[in-house]
Amino acid sequence: MLRDITLGQYYRTESVIHKLDPRVKLVATFAFIVSLFLVKNFIGYVIAFLFLALCVKLSNVPPRFIFRGMKAIFFLLILTMVFNLFLTPGDPLVTVWKFKITKEGIRLAFMMGIRLVFLITGSSLMTLTTTPNNLTDGLESLLKPLKKVHVPVHEISMMMSIALRFIPILMEETDKIMKAQMARGADFESGSLMTRARSLVPLLVPLFISAFRRANDLAMAMESRCYRGGEGRTKMKPLIYQSHDYIAYIAILAYLVLIVVFGRILFV
Amino acid sequence: MAILLNHVNYIYDEDTAMAHPALIDVSLNIPDGQFIGLIGHTGSGKSTLIQHMNGLVKPTSGQVLFDGEDINEKGYDKKALRAKVGLVFQYPEHQLFETDCFKDVCFGPKNQGLPKKEAELRAYEALKQVGFDDEYFYQSPFDLSGGQKRRVAIAGVLAMRPQVLILDEPTAGLDPKGREDILGLISRLHKETGITIILVSHSMEDVADYVQRIIVMNSGRVQFDGEPRQVFAHYRELEEIGLAAPQVTYVMKELKEAGFDVDENATTLEEAKNEILRVFK
Amino acid sequence: MIRTDKLVFEYIRRDEEGNVEGITRAVDEVDLSVEPGQFIAILGHNGSGKSTLAKHFNALLYPTEGEVYVDGMNTDDGEHLWEIRQEAGMIFQNPDNQIIGQVVEEDVGFGPENMGVPTEEIWERVDESLKAVRMDKFRKSSPNHLSGGQKQRVSIAGVIAMHPKCIIMDEPTAMLDPNGRREVIRAARALNQVEGITIILITHYMEEVVDADKVFVMDKGRIVMEGTPREVFSRVDKLKELRLGVPQVTLLAHELAKSGLPIHEPVLTRAELVKELKALKER
Incomplete structure (x- = not known):
């Protein structure tokens, strides 16, 4: 029963995504989540989907492992969608007893559902491709300021x-x-x-x-073993950006630009 | 016929990528009143095996029968079974939790639903059986020495008056005298109460002196099952699976090879001594 | 390498309200000295003070009275604290509770990281240390998937990577099965013989001390016996009194001698006993 809870569900394989610096992956995940909330139209979701699909493909992680994480939030997903479906005010399309389904409701439920699925997929992808200690190293380094x-x-x-x-x-x-x-x-x-x-x-x-x-x-x-805090400590595996990490940063930036331009400004 | 295992298989972490068999086609008969040593190195399946005997683990296939009844049938009273088949885990002192020793020992009988008086009576008896001093009864179990804590923990299981007592590595981490004391205690329990005892160990020397029967587990299977002298006769195979016969077994073999007319199957110190003395008479 | 001078360690017992109940002397006027390159064993039953003594060699505890010197440095002298801990590494009893890294190689690198060793050198040290305990095959494994003996070897590698002169092992085999015990003792012996590292092994398994250069036996915080294993094991009855045992062959020989066979005690190995008995037969 308790053993079913798995933390650090790292999937061991070789891939471009696995090789990326954990800081890049943390930043990318953060950027992706932000982008989901910036998107205002259908085109934006298409772009986000394509970006996510590309990352999943590159990661070599079998999709069923990614969807396994979805099971845990299935209930939450349904709940969010149902709430949005019934409780959004607007033009009623169908009325079931006291509840009205509105056009806005359908739209919102759909958007929230997609957002949630993308969000979980994106962050699962990060934990699946990054070892937990790599992740802590990345966090430590990013939070250094x-x-x-x-x-x-x-x-x-x-x-x-x-x-x-x-x-x-x-x-x-x-x-x-x-x-x-x-x-x-x-x-x-x-x-x-x-x-x-x-x-x-x-x-x-x-x-x-x-x-x-x-x-x-x-x-x-x-x-x-001479531990005395972080002072004067060296690292066995220091985080050093490689050229592919810079390329990844550029890709993330390009993605954000695309999202803002097509998902928000054009075709509102 | 107390416990019967019938073609028991158990697959660990079934349905995951980590699935591997922990028990493979284990069939055993544990009659009433035997004193049995269950031996195997870590990962041989011995801990999984004993957890089948009181229904903590369900076999993937095969049956476990207690007094002729399948314990994994629907409606079988597992709680009652666990009182009859007492299981003392490794480092049992790590499960103590009450504010004093006496209360802790009462935990089992109380769970059996016995009235307070009866539970206390049984707890008292059990503490006496393990040779625990009255003056420590109301002390916190956490203030005791390792050996004393272990006695309290064993009493905690004995207080349920089991017909079968299974002990998983009861001497782990104790010093030589502590080991001897606990083994002596278990052997005395067997003599006085006549209950079935299964002693899980990886030390052949500990077990050889006391038990009537040895079961050797290796990679989930029963490799040997018989009287100590029969099992130790396979000392070469035992070595191959990372276990060794008691040192005296080797001494006797080497004496025999050196032309002494000794019985090479002596397994205990006492037997070896008598054999050697006999030759020199 | 290590020298103690009238070392006393006392701790104060308190009741639930924090009142002083009494003072326990865990280590009582211990004088001992360990030469570089020796393999030393300290024996004693549980509660005899041997672990408390060991923790003084690594400056985890400080004497109440008396002095401890590690490689000429007084442990009380705060200035040398990190030098002492680097030179005298320590292995503990519970294999799970001393591994910090989530991957074997990272755990081995933990000590050097703390010491501020440059990255490249850490890798070199990790490589050689894992090879020294023959755990290089498992360098990418998670410690949770290793056996007890393997975990202890990882811990030993973690200490070797700090380039110590001496390793103190506080009951490293108490929680292991016979296979694990053999692995750990073999690794310790190899380090002593090949690398010349001083080893102080604390144990109550008598079989493990047969090859030691010197054995100390502790009881009630004091050293009550010291000498070669042969000298110590010749006093079977005294050892039993101290809640200890002797290897089964030694005991068999002792029993035979008591029954009147003129055997030269102590007998430490099977071969010795067979030889003794053969000689007796020919006479």
Whole structure:
């Protein structure tokens, strides 16, 4: 049950997209999301779709892996669409009991649906093609300017990568403790909400104790390996832009220009 | 006939790219009252196997029968089964959670739905069975030494009065005396109560001294199953799968090769000593 | 390499309200000295103070009284802290809780990164360290997919990459199966013999110390026995009293001797026992 939650769903393969600097991918994803909210017409969505399709094709990730992420938001997608469909005021086309479906509603529901699908596809593509630690490295580097205003950027990214390392371990541990308590007759699945909440105590107490023990051990191990914060630290894999990264930046810029010109200004 | 496994197969992470078989066609008969050693290195499938015996894991195919009934049939009372087939996990002290030891041991019997008095009585008995001192009863389990914590955790399962007790690596992480104490305790439990015991271990030496039967698991299959001396006779094959027979087995083989008239199948220190002394008489 | 002088470590126990309940002396006037290139074993039951002692060698703990010198540097002297931690690397018991990287090679690079080693050299160090523990095949793997023994070898590589003179291993095999234990001990021995790195192995598995240059046995924070494995193992009954055991052959030989066979104790290996018995038979 808990094992189904997968973080860092990296898909290992060789591709142009995989090779890109994580900073490029972060910026591109951000730009793509912004672009979705800039688009005002059908042409714009076509451009966004073509851009996304090109990226998916280049990434060599089988589309079914990309759509797997969609399952998780399917309910949200339907809900958003239904809300928009029924609750948008305007010219009523069909009336079902007290609800009216309006022309504007159809348009909006359609737009929101497409936006959401594109948004999830775009960000899944990023996590599928970037290892979690590459991602944290990229974030650390992009957020570096915030250091000037005393945001502990290095510490945050270190925390993120440690969390990513320990989440699978703690998942497994949760599973094990759960089974051990079930072997002693514990029941996590039935009863009222209160009893169920109470039945979590035998799971949570050992889990917390274990997490603290691990944190303590890890702190000691890090100290013994000369860890002393970000100061004076070198990198084994420093992020250095290659020529293909610059090309990618130009492509993103070109895409944004296209979106603004065709999706917003022309053919309004 | 207590536990019967009938052509059990289990595929781990089925339906994913990571799918791999953890148990392959395992058929076993665990009669009442036996003291069994279950041996295999990490990843051999022994932990998965024992979780089938109390219904924590469902076989992909095949049956697990307890007293003749299929435990994975619809409507079978698994909670009752888990009280009858007690399972002590590896590092069981990591599952303690109550504010004092006594309460923690009461957790199992309470889940069985026993009245408070009865639950407490059973908890008291179980703590006594594991040789736990009265003076620590109301201490927080987290203040105890490793060996003591483990006793409390074992008592937590014993308090449900199981007919079968399965222990997964009960000596892991303990020092030599601690290991000896726990093994002695388990062996005494078997003698006094006559319950079935399955001791999971990767140390042949620990197991050889106590058990009547050894089951060796390797890559999801039962490789050997028999009395210790029968199993250790395959010491070369055991080595190939990363396990070794007890040191004395090797000593006896080497003595035999050197022309001593000893029984090369001695598996315990006591047997080896007597054999050697016999030759020198 | 490492020297302690009347080392005492005490910690204060407090009850739930924070009142002092008492003082526990975890390490009690320990004098010991380790020469460069030695393979040292420290034995003791759980709670004998051996891990507390080990943490002093890496300046993770500081003495309450007395002194610890690592390569001539006093650990109390804050100035040398990072030098000490670089020269005396440490391996801990739990294989999961000391791997920081999400990929094997990145974890090995963690120490050098902290030390400010230039990128190119980090790669060289990672390469050679992974080769030294024969884990180079797994360099791109996630630590979560490795066995316990392999994880410990990755941790050892992580320490070697810092170019230490000495590695302290605090029960590195306690949580491993026999295969894993063999892998780790083999790696430790190879480092000692090939690279000349001083090894301090803390354990309660007697089989692992048979080849050590010197063995210290601890009890109640004190060193109660020291000598070669042969000297230490000749006192089977004393070891048992200290909650320790001896390898099964040593014990067998001891039992035989007690039953009247004139065997020269201690016997450390199978071959020795067979030889002894043969000699007896011929007489």
